[in-house]
Amino acid sequence: MDDSEDERYRAPALDKGLDILELLAGVDGGLTQAEIAKKLDRSPNEFYRMLDRLVRRGYVTRLDGDRYSLTLKLFGLAQLHAPVRRLVSYATPLMRELAETSQQANQLVVFDRGSAVVIGQQEAPNYWGISIRVGSHISLFDTGSGHVLLAFRSQEERQMMISEHVRSTDNTAQPPEFFARLDQIRERGYEMMASMQTAGVYNLSAPVRSSDGKAIAALSIPYITVVNAPSAPDITRTIELLLATCEKLSRLAGSAVGSST
Structure with missing residues (x-):
C-alpha cells in the first residue's frame, strides 16, 4: 500500500485509541491526561472522550482519580x-x-x-x-x-x-x-x-x-x-x-x- 492509499484509509479515532494503548503499555504507574497528550504531542482535549471510552470498555482504568493505566483485558x-x-x-x-x-x-x-x-x-x-x-x-x-x-x-x-x-x-x-x-x-x-x-x-x-x-x-x-x-x-x-x-x-x-x- 503506497502513501496515498494509506492516507485514504486512515481512521483517526482508531489511531488515537491505539496510540494511547501502546503508550500506556510501556509505562508503570500510569499517566495523567496531560502527560498522555504531551508524550503524543497532541492537545489534552483530544483525548478526553477516547480515554472515557477505553475506561468504559475495560481496557484502561483510572488510578487515584487522574492517572490512567492499562488493565489486563488486552492480555486476556x-x-x-x-x-x-x-x-x-x-x-x-x-x-x-x-x-x-x-x-x-x-x-x-x-x-x-x-x-x-x-x-x-x-x-x-x-x-x-x-x-x-x-x-x-x-x-x-x-x-x-x-x-x-x-x-x-x-x-x-x-x-x-x-x-x-x-x-x-x-x-x-x-x-x-x-x-x-x-x-x-x-x-x-x-x-x-x-x-x-x-x-x-x-x-x-x-x-x-x-x-x-x-x-x-x-x-x-x-x-x-x-x-x-x-x-x-x-x-x-x-x-x-x-x-x-x-x-x-x-x-x-x-x-x-x-x-x-
Whole structure:
C-alpha cells in the first residue's frame, strides 16, 4: 500500500485509541491526561472522550482519580489465541514437574510482534526463587530466553525479529559478536549466561521446537544456588532436566502450534 492509499484509509479515532494503548503499555504507574497528550504531542482535549471510552470498555482504568493505566483485558484477549492456549496447556504440567525436580522457578516465553513475552510461569517449590510475571515483555538481546528465540531461527527470521524488536524498543542493532553467540547457542542446544538484571542468577534457557526445528518458545530457569537445600540439583543437572523437559514439550506441542507460530 503506497502513501496515498494509506492516507485514504486512515481512521483517526482508531489511531488515537491505539496510540494511547501502546503508550500506556510501556509505562508503570500510569499517566495523567496531560502527560498522555504531551508524550503524543497532541492537545489534552483530544483525548478526553477516547480515554472515557477505553475506561468504559475495560481496557484502561483510572488510578487515584487522574492517572490512567492499562488493565489486563488486552492480555486476556491475547490468551484467547488458540496456539498460545494450547502451548500453555501442554507446558503447565511439565513446567510444574520441572520446578519440583530442579527446585527452581521456570518461565515459558514466546516472540510476539517485536517482544519476547512471558506466557507461563511456575514458582519454585520452596521459599526461594526468581519469578517473572506472566505478560511481562523482556529483551531479546540481554536475556537467555531472547537469545534462544533468535538462535533457533533462520538468519532471515532473526533479522526480521530484531528489526521488529528495535522498532518497538529503544534498542539498537547488535554487533557481529552477538550473532556469533547465537550460532554457538544453536550448536550447544541451550543458553547459559549470568543474568544481566539480577546478581547471582544464571539464566538457563532452551528451545521448545516445532516439527521443523524452529524455536516456537523458550523455556528458562533463573538458576540460583540455595545454600539451605543441599539436595537441590547443581547447575549441570538442572540443565539436563531443562533439556529433557523441552524435548518432551517439543514432541507434544511442536506439531500442534508450529505451523501457527
